[in-house]
Amino acid sequence: MTSETYRAVLTRRSFLDTCAAGIGTLGLAQLMGLEGILAATASGGAAPQPHFAPKAKNLIFLFMAGAPSQMDLFDPKPGLQKWHGQPLPPSMTADLKLAFIKPTAKVLASPRSFSQCGQSRTEISDYLPNLQRVADDICLVRSMQTDQVNHHPGQSMLMSGSPLVGRPTIGSWLSYGLGSESQNLPGFVVLSSGRGASGGSSNFSSGFLPSIHGGVPFRKTGDPILFLSNPAGVSRESQRLTLETLGKLNSEHLQRAGDPQIASRMANYELAFRMQASAPELIDFADESQATKDSYGVDEEPTSAYGTNCLMARRMVERGVRVVMLIHASWDDHTNLDEGLKKNCDITDKPVAALVEDLKQRGLLDETLVVWGGEFGRTSLGQLKHVGDKVGRDHHPNGYSMWLAGGGIQGGQVVGSTDELALKVEEDPVHVHDLQATILHLMGLDHERLTYRHMGRDFRLTDVSGNVVDRMLA
Amino acid sequence: MPAKAWCLGALVAAFPGLCWGEPSFSRDIEPILKQHCIVCHGEALQQSGLRLDRRADAMRGGQSGAVIIPGDASGSALVKRLEGQGGLQRMPPGGPLGAAEVGAFRAWIEAGASWDSQQAVTAPAPASGHWAFRPNRRPTVPRTRNSEWARNPIDAFVLARLELEGLEPSPEAAPQTLLRRVFLDMTGLPPSPGDLAGSGHYDAVVDRLLESEHFGERWASAWLDQVRYADSDGYEKDSARPHAWRYRHWVVEALNADMPFDRFTTRQIAGDLLPGATVDQRVATGFYRNTLKNREGGVNVEEFRFEEVVDRTNTVATVWLGLSLECARCHDHKYDPLTQKDYYRLFAFFNGLDEVDIDAPLPGEVGPYLNAKLEFHRRLQEVYGQYRVEELMGPWTERMLWASENPGVEHEWDTSWDILALYLDDGQRILRTAPDARDWREDYALTEWFLRNYSRVTSKEEYEATGFKDAVKEVHALVADFPDISRARAVQNHEAPTPPRMRPSGVWDDLGNEVSPGAPAALPPMNPAGAAPTRLDLAHWIASEDNPLTARVAVNRIWQEYFGTGLVATSDNFGLRGEPPSHPDLLDWLAMELVDSDWSLKHIHRLIATSATYRQSSQWRQDLAGLDPSNRLLGRQARLRLPAEALRDSALAASGLLDPTVGGPSVRPHQPLGVTDLSYGGSVKWNESAGSDRYRRGIYIHYQRTTPYPFLANFDLPERNVTACGRNRSNTPLQALNLLNDPVFFEMARALAFRVLAETQGLGFNDRLDRAYRLCLVRGPSDSERDAMHEYFVRQRAMLEQDPGTAREWFPVEMAWTGESSDPTIPAAWVGISRILLNMDEFMTRE
Secondary structure, X not given: OOHHHHHHHOOOHHHXXXXXXXXXXXXXXXXXXXXXXXXXXXXXXXXXXXXXXXXOOEEEEEEEEOOOOHHHHOOOOXXXXXXXXXXXXXXXXXXXXXXXXXXXXXXXXXXXXXXXXXXXXXXXXXXXHHHHHOHHHEEEEEEEXXXXXXXXXXXXXXXXXOOOOOOOOHHHHHHHHHOOOOOOOOOEEEEEEEOOOOOHHHHOOOOOOOHHHOXXXXXXXXOOOOOXXXXXXXXXXXXXXXXXXXXXXXXXXHHHHOOHHHHHHHHHHHHHHXXXXXXXXXXXXXXXXXXXXXXXXXXXXXXXXXHHHHHHHHHHHHOOOOEEEEEEXXXXXXXXXXXXXXXXXXXXXXXXXXXXXXXXXXXXXXXXXXXXXXXXEEEEEEEOOOOOOOEEEEEEOOOEXXXXXXXXXXXXXXXXXXXXXXXXEEEOOEEHHHHHHHHHHHOOOOXXXXXXXXXXXXXXXXXXXXXXXXXXXX | OOHHHHHOHHHHHHOOOOOOOOOOHHHHHHHHHHHHHOOOEOOOOEHHHOOOOOHHHHHHOEOOEOOOOOOOOOOOHHHHHHHOOOOOOOOOOOOOOOHHHHHHHHHHXXXXXXXXXXXXXXXXXXXXXXXXXXXOOOOOOOOOOOOOOOOXXXXXXXXXXXXXXXXXXXXXXXXXXXXXXXXXXXXXXXOOHHHHHOOOOHHHHHHHHHHOHHHHHHHHHHHHHHOOOOOEOOOOOOOEOOOOHHHHHHHHHHHHOOOOHHHHHHHHHHHHHOOOOOHHHHHHHHHHHHOXXXXXXXXXXXXXXXXXXXXXXXXXXXXXXXXXXXXXXXXOOOOOOOOHHHHHHHHHHHOOEEEEEEEOOOOOOHHXXXXXXXXXXXXXXXXXXXXXXXXXHHHHHHHHHHHHHOOOOOHHHHHHXXXXXXXXXXXXXXXHOOHHHOOHHHHHHHHHHHHHHHHHHOOHHHHHHHOHHHHXXXXXXXXXXXXXXXXXXXXXXXXXXXXXXXXXXXOOOOOOOEOOOOOOOOOOOOOOOOOOOOHHHHHHHHOOOOOOOHHHHHHHHHHHHHHOOOOOOOOOOOOOOOOOOOOHHHHHHHHHHHHHOOOOHHHHHHHHHOOHHHHEOOOOOHHHHHHOOOOOOOOOOOOEEOOHHHHHHHHHHHHOOOOOOOOOOOEOOOOOOOHHHHOHHHOOOOOOOOHHHHHOOHHHEOOOOOOOOHHHHHOOOOOOOOOOOOOOOOOOHHHHHXXXXXXXXXXXXXXXXXXXXXXXXXXXXXXXXXXHHHHHHOOOXXXXXXXXXXXXXXXXXXXXXXXXXXXXXXXXXOOHHHOOOOOOHHHHHHHHHHHHHHHOOOOOEEO
């Protein structure tokens, strides 16, 4: 009988689409001696060490893809009222980098109102009522700058330090530089909500670093990690029996061939086995109190998806995952900005504030760095893309806002400022490379020393620039 | 082995610091300083105030004091920094020195750090002094003490070197190991049971593999990594490139035909400029079209056009010359003799390229196309007429043109005009062309774009009223049914290109002086046919025996695939910061063989695959492990985890599912739901291929840049965004999950069980296991393996007996045809055994 007949008698549908989860706790294997090999394999040699004592052990990057509007959320500009509905004189718009609109577009003042929050009196928009509560924990940077005016290059710039695709991203640099602390979860995990971001997988790619440093997406549909569940119909006992037998055979071959790679392979099968048990445990919120779940808005709309991701991020950090990146897309409100912004704020504001408070309450905020922001900001000029549209804003790389909190960050302060029309930075510009240098610094790495040689060149996250922003540090 | 043997000739050059006996500055230390330290701590630069090129300065130390304390190596800051102690940055920053080199520093300082040189240490001599820039020559084949072992001159070079160290080569690998190895290396597929039966003499096997049409597929993979082939644009939109495969098809065919490497080169770099260029020659220029394309709304077209030219410049330099030219985009190269001007002289060759899609029919396509064409056009016009397309498109065209002349007045028309350039190749040019002057493809492309994008300048209601959504569906249906000919992505020279200019800071809009095309000054001059060199001259200059790099780089990359590491380990960098060759004469000899065989790649493959060096066992050797841990001396073969495609193809082949069809468009096999969710707005669609296309070889899997096929990424297929000159071979838990649990692999296990049972009807467990082992590993099981598998078989059946429904799920086929009992646990347990086999380290490794 040939394989053609095989294909004929089997319809693929019968099993490919019925991938049932069949995981429970798997017994730890008898191969504990392989742990050391595993640690060495994961880091590609001896476990890597920070360059100096780190302030933060973990990073949670709340990536707001698509570019949130800074003058509607973080950087109030009453000065725009005077110009509302009119174009600015050409002399004022000469330096703008615009994606879609022309410099003659009309000014759009913000309809939002701001409050002075906390002891720091930080001004935050009424669209972020929950964040207002934690104003004293965050360091708001109003003077961010990037070189790129379009999404994919901008996201690339933020994540990998270069507008061109193909470089390692910040999470993979940290995995490469610091290794993983988790024995049974990946070191760099990606959670997403909303629609896919412009950068796609290049936002968490390992680029030319070994693939083990790449971000592992936790998925919304099916297995949280690809291929985490046993194939349909394979029980955990069968899986264990399979791995036991496989272990015997590989071990015999290790005796024969003597190649240490075989030992690493065996160790990785063991790790995979444990991951099958620990990942489901991770995503099962049964041990969380209802109060905690409610604070994140896990069980209600519109916060359910993002709240789940934020709570998951805290659980991952507790379990030693080095970097968790939450991607939420998209904030790209070229039209209908006020409604779009409200929608995204309603989705994210409550979970984000809950995350900061929860980390703090559990004593984790001191060692966890939280970063919130997008790839650039938005223009003070309005955009009308379509006949009959409500107004929106175009891309603006010359001055926008992000915030940081936690490990090593001085909360309750504002760094930098923009001019009264939000056209450019006035004080303390912070380039994306400076932000990256600062993040690495807080994690115990010198951005100039964290390098990887590829095609004859020593690459680094900050390319050829970047300075640690001392003002952000506690 | 006498200690002195270490100090002989080539060894010193390749492994400075390995010498035993009295430490000597000039012999042991100076070469290391020269290679690793002087660029930053020499005459030109004194980082941290430290200068190491002259004795007095070196002894004085830097900002933080003395670094050398004669007689006290452990107390010397220099040694601490080299060893990475004390929490300060380990030196040199480009990567730590080997233990032997650090040991040389220790020994030298312990012995008093005498400085037996009067002259300052200088940075490595650039240009002609560097080995890779020296003209190639044919070295003498060395004589060896052992005159029995060598099968061809490769072996003489390798053996001479081993003998120098007093080492023996390893014995030949077992026949079945060797056979599996050479099949996997040359074709990316394991030998079938039929291949084993009729294998015959080993050299004849190699000849047969060279003639196999699968040879071109396997070696195209390595080439596609270098030219960063993909089936999508990359960046945000990451639109599919439906014609990209035609270039891949060309590569497979060219490699199968053993197209001489100089022609293979010339056609890709300048096929369009060859006199009377054929379609095939123009298809080769699809090489340039592998560059990423940013179609994101609002991008500056000129900025990304510049980045594309830069990308092409870097790619040509790395792929053919093994140079990391990229550094010179912004400044003169820090290490290599390449100036920024050199960079832009090379850049100038690629500055004026137009991207064109051409008709590139495969045999048998033209007839049906011509037969159907008139009717297709008639029906297309019918649809246009039905939806009154012309009536609306005329005024739309007028107003688009008006907006292009009057920007900033009507924003929606501005946007519409701007993105026409991004979303539709040549869209603005086509729109400017009078309708009856457009060819049918241009007319169709613009009309289709208009139908979809008219909504940008109308209200929703107006657009709904046009019915264009339905019109789009109807024209798409017509196109789907039309037997179109294959198309290819090519380039040609722009009629009146903007003169190329330097960019002093490397930034696209920082314009410097005009620059004319030419060769880097450190390399041999170009001899243009006319007054100014053209891209064709560049191609001839690269594919010339006078170019010292091209042949060396090419043979090294072939070598690397057969041994895991190149003779030059940094196969992407032959510059001063690259590693020197482990066997310089062998590299040169192979390069001359390539040139003198009329650039026959298959000649090089044959030489390597039939050498005794290649045929050695890969058995780990304790005696080599300490002395030569990375096996650079080639005292054994290497055990190499299979490349992603070969691993998948092997499993498909063993299970009998493989569809071995060669060439053609890309396929989309099953991948888990949700993989494309992470693409921009979830816009990437993965329409799974039907029928046996799902079981085609890995090289044909559609490569979507922003969401690559998970299995390929898991097993280190390089991201096809920048040139990759070799593969990582990582070993990760995600790979284990993939092979264990991917439904695609479970299906293969099921098919393998089916095949084993079908081919061993009426036989017992041992014969069946033997069959399964031979299909997967080209060998039978050992006694203890048989015991382990049998124990599994018994225990697994016992588990399944508890739940017969599960057994049927594992193997949902009636067993009546085997003539056996209908106990479903038997075939199910064979699925389990098959699954174990496909997960064995030995299965995923070529030994």
